[in-house]
Amino acid sequence: MAAVRSAAFGCCVLSTVAGLVRIFWPENGFKPVINAVLALYIITAAVQIIRVADWAGIAAELAPASDSSSVSDSEVGAYRRTLTDEAAAQALRDVLAASGIEAAIARTDTGWQVTLVHAADGQKAEALLAANCGTIPYEITAGGTAP
Template identity: 75%
Template sequence: MAALRSAAFGCCVLSTVAGLVRVFWPENGFKPVINAVLALYIITAGMQIVRGTNWADLAAQLAPSAGSAAASEAEIDAYRQTLTDQAAAQALRDVLSASGMDAAVSRTDTGWRVTLVHAADRARAEALLAANCGAIPYEISIGGAP
């Protein structure tokens, strides 16, 4: 294979010389020869790459292990839950803000905690959350006190 590659490289050098001749002598017929030699060199280089590759090692590196797939699935589920919680908290903030209430929204073990800035907004917030949250559990607090 090395001899064939060296021969192809030699032909490439010769075709380069022929290309230089073509620049100074445009009416020659070297173009098909140059293209054929370059194609031959590309094919031999490709054959050497394919032949010299350790396919079993490459496949082992690319194949995911069974343990990493389970961990990845758990990470994906945790990330999905985080995104869902962030979107829900932002939706609650938007509903309260659209009604003119300042509030912080956070996730708890049992549902959502809505902390209102002004105590006077509690009745409106309860009515608004009852109408918009459905079965989602929530608790309302004022400045940290339930």
């Protein structure tokens, strides 16, 4: 490592001298040499940084961020159930709306509560839900006073 540092220091001194030559003597034929010395210095410095870097420490800092999650499994499960319920409610709304039935859908502890806007749509809604819900429990109630 001492050899790399010595080489880097030598390149630094050479690049300083080359920079001074460029500043005070801009019309010279040493531009390719000066550029080569500067490129070697940059390469040497990059190699030293790569070699000296504490890769194990960097990996140790990044590992907890990727391994541990700030969200618990129960929160993920609850969110999954919420998304599933929203999708199921929207599917029920779409099935009923496709047949011209207006209804409000709500999740209950025992299944789905379908509240019809028009009480006259009860038999039609029952037939649609029986055909589309499978084993999902639901309850149909008549809503407001709309005929």
